[in-house]
Amino acid sequence: MMRLALGKVKDVRRRKNYITTLLVILATGFLQTLTASSQNLLISSFTPLVVHVAQTQPAQDEFVPIDELPPEDQLPAAPLLIAAYAFAWIALLVYIWSLWRRLGLVERELADVARRISNRSGGA
Amino acid sequence: MTVSRFIRVAWLIVKKDLTIEARSRELFLTTLFFAVSCVLVFAFGFVSDQNPIGDAAAGILWIAIAFAGTLALGRAFERERYHDVLHALLLAPVDRPAIYIGKLLGVICLLAIVEIIIVPLISLFFQTPILRHPWLLGGLLACGTLGFASVGTLFAAMLVRARSRDVLLPVLLYPITVPVIIAGVRGTVLLLQPEIDVIMVRAWIGMLVFFDVVFITLSLWTFEPLMTD
Amino acid sequence: MILSRWFPAITVMAMVFFAGAPLMIARAPYESTMGLVQKIFYFHVPAWIAMFSAAFVCGISSGIYLFKGKKLADHLAVAAAELTVLFGLIGLVTGPLWARKAWGLWWQWDARLTSALILWMIFVAYQLLRQYGGPGSDKLAAGMALFGMANVPFVYWSVNVWRTIHPTTNVVPTLVPGMSEAFLWCSVAFVLIFILTLSARVKLESHRAAIDRLYLSLDD
Numbered sequence: 197m198m199r200l201a202l203g204k205v206k207d208v209r210r211r212k213n214y215i216t217t218l219l220v221i222l223a224t225g226f227l228q229t230l231t232a233s234s235q236n237l238l239i240s241s242f243t244p245l246v247v248h249v250a251q252t253q254p255a256q257d258e259f260v261p262i263d264e265l266p267p268e269d270q271l272p273a274a275p276l277l278i279a280a281y282a283f284a285w286i287a288l289l290v291y292i293w294s295l296w297r298r299l300g301l302v303e304r305e306l307a308d309v310a311r312r313i314s315n316r317s318g319g320a
Numbered sequence: 321m322t323v324s325r326f327i328r329v330a331w332l333i334v335k336k337d338l339t340i341e342a343r344s345r346e347l348f349l350t351t352l353f354f355a356v357s358c359v360l361v362f363a364f365g366f367v368s369d370q371n372p373i374g375d376a377a378a379g380i381l382w383i384a385i386a387f388a389g390t391l392a393l394g395r396a397f398e399r400e401r402y403h404d405v406l407h408a409l410l411l412a413p414v415d416r417p418a419i420y421i422g423k424l425l426g427v428i429c430l431l432a433i434v435e436i437i438i439v440p441l442i443s444l445f446f447q448t449p450i451l452r453h454p455w456l457l458g459g460l461l462a463c464g465t466l467g468f469a470s471v472g473t474l475f476a477a478m479l480v481r482a483r484s485r486d487v488l489l490p491v492l493l494y495p496i497t498v499p500v501i502i503a504g505v506r507g508t509v510l511l512l513q514p515e516i517d518v519i520m521v522r523a524w525i526g527m528l529v530f531f532d533v534v535f536i537t538l539s540l541w542t543f544e545p546l547m548t549d
Numbered sequence: 550m551i552l553s554r555w556f557p558a559i560t561v562m563a564m565v566f567f568a569g570a571p572l573m574i575a576r577a578p579y580e581s582t583m584g585l586v587q588k589i590f591y592f593h594v595p596a597w598i599a600m601f602s603a604a605f606v607c608g609i610s611s612g613i614y615l616f617k618g619k620k621l622a623d624h625l626a627v628a629a630a631e632l633t634v635l636f637g638l639i640g641l642v643t644g645p646l647w648a649r650k651a652w653g654l655w656w657q658w659d660a661r662l663t664s665a666l667i668l669w670m671i672f673v674a675y676q677l678l679r680q681y682g683g684p685g686s687d688k689l690a691a692g693m694a695l696f697g698m699a700n701v702p703f704v705y706w707s708v709n710v711w712r713t714i715h716p717t718t719n720v721v722p723t724l725v726p727g728m729s730e731a732f733l734w735c736s737v738a739f740v741l742i743f744i745l746t747l748s749a750r751v752k753l754e755s756h757r758a759a760i761d762r763l764y765l766s767l768d769d
Binding site for chain 1: 584585586588589592593596635638639642643646647649650742746749750752753756757759760763764766767
């Protein structure tokens with residue numbers, strides 16, 4: 197019984213190392229996205245003016261293609277793109293971190309129970 | 321178990337529930353009152369210039385059915401919990417799905433009577449001609465109530481022995497039955513238009529039938545393993 | 550147990566794929582009407598692919614647990630449900646961010662968006678039930694998961710059956726070569742991370758069960 201419990205502790209420790217590696221993978225990918233984005237992705241549309249305006253001209257009743265709208269009516273795509281990727285990365289990282297934390301708690305508890313069993317069988 | 325025996329068992333359970341209801345009328349009266357209060361609250365809430373908004377009637381009808389149905393399901397199975405009736409039913413040498421069908425029919429009877437009462441009320445409070453096409457409306461309500469009650473009976477039966485069952489029933493039930501409610505509301509909204517599009521209403525009824533088939537099949541299939549300890 | 554031997558290899562592969570993803574996405578051509586914001590596609594769709602896979606895994610293992618009673622199937626179902634919620638959340642956030650630019654609005658109650666949100670909520674309800682349902686909630690949740698799994702094909706085909714603002718399923722098979730490579734790359738990355746996190750989460754769940762068993766034997 198004790199050997200079984202200790203075997204599981206080693207298993208959990210191995211698993212925790214993989215979780216750490218996973219976190220490192222995602223962190224590297226995240227950092228690379230940041231650097232790549234600063235060079236490649238953020239090419240156009242850095243218009244400082246952001247959101248949709250109150251009417252400064254009479255409302256149009258015909259369909260106007262989006263690139264023929266005046267600049268103050270256009271939404272810059274870059275903040276949305278960055279927000280989307282950032283959210284995806286952060287959500288994955290937070291989840292993997294929470295997995296790592298929970299595995300740590302479980303590992304400690306397993307070690308504790310294993311110790312109590314070994315004390316019991318040692319003392320008995 | 322033969323089909324006739326299956327039907328007999330289901331009918332016995334329906335008879336039991338309806339007999340208890342006929343004598344005490346507890347479930348019927350409380351559910352009815354709750355449904356009427358629901359409609360009243362919404363009628364007061366959705367007004368503009370002291371006139372009710374007619375288009376809201378369709379949504380409110382289905383919301384009242386959903387809320388009242390949840391209450392009725394919870395109470396119906398609460399009754400089974402006293403004196404361990406459900407346990408006794410499960411011990412009986414009958415097909416479990418027959419018990420499910422029996423409970424389902426009882427709930428549908430209850431909801432049907434409630435709906436018969438609140439539909440004219442809604443027509444009155446919201447001043448909408450909701451009863452102009454009674455057969456189509458009846459079809460929508462029948463299929464929608466069946467879909468809602470089929471999933472509701474399964475989950476209410478499952479939750480009888482769970483903790484926090486009162487709050488968990490809506491939590492579990494609503495995400496699954498929202499498509500049924502949506503289809504019902506969309507169909508009813510079409511019925512309130514001055515010129516109704518019969519083909520579209522029939523399409524929504526068709527979709528409700530599709531949901532009913534899927535839900536009842538899944539419920540019958542999973543009732544047995546879910547009720548086993 | 551599950552993937553114990555393959556875990557390191559898959560981890561390395563996932564590392565390669567995630568590190569390479571930004572390069573692949575940057576190299577992909579721009580879409581003609583949407584421009585830069587369309588690049589959210591390379592994470593949005595793979596996230597939903599992972600979500601659907603997780604929902605299927607949860608549904609199938611719930612079915613196995615209900616009808617065969619295997620404990621491992623229950624652990625798998627719990628893990629997969631948690632991942633369904635995670636990947637669904639990623640999909641539900643990246644979608645509106647893209648929609649804000651592409652359609653001009655954050656959200657619309659069309660068939661695809663509504664049914665996808667409902668599917669996600671079913672699995673959130675699964676989590677709530679497992680957490681607060683008390684004893685016996687494992688079987689109840691398994692029943693929920695079966696209904697959730699039945700919902701997945703509905704969500705997928707809703708966009709072909711109804712006229713919706715959301716693009717149809719015809720988009721992915723007809724991607725141009727530059728885009729299809731980047732898309733495939735990101736899909737593989739997400740599937741790998743799904744497999745890894747699923748395996749780790751199942752391990753966590755089975756360790757918890759082992760602790761419970763050990764405590765019980767301690768009390769004997």
